[in-house]
Amino acid sequence: MKRFVLFFSLLLFVFSAKAQFPGLSGQAEISIITIGPGENLYDSFGHGAIRVQDPYLSIDRVYNYGTFDSFEDGFYLKFAQGKLNYKLSIQDFNRFLGNYQAQNRWITEQVLSLTQAEKQEIFEFLENNAIPENSYYLYDFFYDNCATKLRDVVGDVLGNKLTFNNSHLTEEKTFRDLIQENTFNFPWWDFGIDLALGAVIDVNATAEEHMFLPDYVMQAYANATITRGDETVPAVKATNQLFESDYYETPRESISPWMIFSILLLVVVVFTYKDTLQNTRARYLDFTILFLTGLVGVVVALLWFATDHTATVKNLNLLWAFAPNLVVAFYVAKKRAPVWTRGYVRFLFILLIGMTFIWVFQLQVFSIALLPVMLLLAVRYAFLWVKGLA
Numbered sequence: 001m002k003r004f005v006l007f008f009s010l011l012l013f014v015f016s017a018k019a020q021f022p023g024l025s026g027q028a029e030i031s032i033i034t035i036g037p038g039e040n041l042y043d044s045f046g047h048g049a050i051r052v053q054d055p056y057l058s059i060d061r062v063y064n065y066g067t068f069d070s071f072e073d074g075f076y077l078k079f080a081q082g083k084l085n086y087k088l089s090i091q092d093f094n095r096f097l098g099n100y101q102a103q104n105r106w107i108t109e110q111v112l113s114l115t116q117a118e119k120q121e122i123f124e125f126l127e128n129n130a131i132p133e134n135s136y137y138l139y140d141f142f143y144d145n146c147a148t149k150l151r152d153v154v155g156d157v158l159g160n161k162l163t164f165n166n167s168h169l170t171e172e173k174t175f176r177d178l179i180q181e182n183t184f185n186f187p188w189w190d191f192g193i194d195l196a197l198g199a200v201i202d203v204n205a206t207a208e209e210h211m212f213l214p215d216y217v218m219q220a221y222a223n224a225t226i227t228r229g230d231e232t233v234p235a236v237k238a239t240n241q242l243f244e245s246d247y248y249e250t251p252r253e254s255i256s257p258w259m260i261f262s263i264l265l266l267v268v269v270v271f272t273y274k275d276t277l278q279n280t281r282a283r284y285l286d287f288t289i290l291f292l293t294g295l296v297g298v299v300v301a302l303l304w305f306a307t308d309h310t311a312t313v314k315n316l317n318l319l320w321a322f323a324p325n326l327v328v329a330f331y332v333a334k335k336r337a338p339v340w341t342r343g344y345v346r347f348l349f350i351l352l353i354g355m356t357f358i359w360v361f362q363l364q365v366f367s368i369a370l371l372p373v374m375l376l377l378a379v380r381y382a383f384l385w386v387k388g389l390a
Helices: 002-019 075-081 093-102 116-129 148-161 175-183 187-196 214-222 257-278 283-305 325-332 340-360 370-387
Strands: 029-035 047-054 059-067 085-092 107-112 136-138 225-228 231-234 236-243
Touching (some): 047 093, 047 116, 047 148, 059 093, 085 093, 093 107, 093 236, 107 214, 116 148, 148 214, 175 187, 187 283, 214 236, 231 236, 257 283, 283 325, 283 370, 325 340, 340 370
Antiparallel strands (some): 029 107, 047 059, 085 136, 107 236, 225 231
């Protein structure tokens, strides 16, 4: 009797678990939605989501993996540490569509070539994933974001039946190249990104790794196929332009890091020339240079060693933004600096030479805006090497 009750209870549990998701009708469709870039930096990479539509059941939903709780405890600290959780949210499609139309961003829908059973399985996967205890995931910009989820959800359900072909990729690109395709009109942010991210992003991205960007997800699905037995069909059976935008590119920022750093280079050259002629040393200039480079170095080091970000490790910007400079700056500011500071400055000059070789051999690609900074540092360090810090 007990066995019968246990069996009956398990049967009811399985039945109720299955029954919580409605069965899609033959009119149902599942689509990949891609949204073009917006005018803000955080919109410049575009966005993507999955749409489930069933007119018979009055279902028209968007499953959006790009949402997060901005007011959760320690939000900014978690973001800085690489510990920020994003979540899957379900939204009404018309409201979702209207939001991006209001932002004047193009919207493309790719209807997938799925069987009824595959549609149902993807729908149940998404619904189960949207349950509060399942909806959160640890965000990673390159490997686990709102775009990669569009690849992984369908791939998890279809398995080896889904094949992404590479015909849309005509040249090899690194992760840094792919970022700069979207940030080149934001030179200060582009400089900051180059400064924060390490040598790990200077490797060629595979076809699958390109799909951390929504636009490449769309291109990949356009060239993908689904194989069932002896039959192979395109993964996308229809492409619909839901909204065409007259906005394609934000105006480029007029004041760039290159411009500002070039002016600073000129200032340092003038001060150094004056010091050479007058046999003096602008020690507060030396303090400022070492203090600022040391401060930047501390930030770079913390991003490498004190966070869970996968892209901020092995960052060789530390060769010019040398963290100990933050302390040495106070010794250099003295009228007669300690004798050892002269050897220290020579060491900094050698680090710049090493950084040059690293850049030339593409072990890490640095922002082009760093060129005047490196020249600025080289001029001042060479002067201190020869003259000393007396």
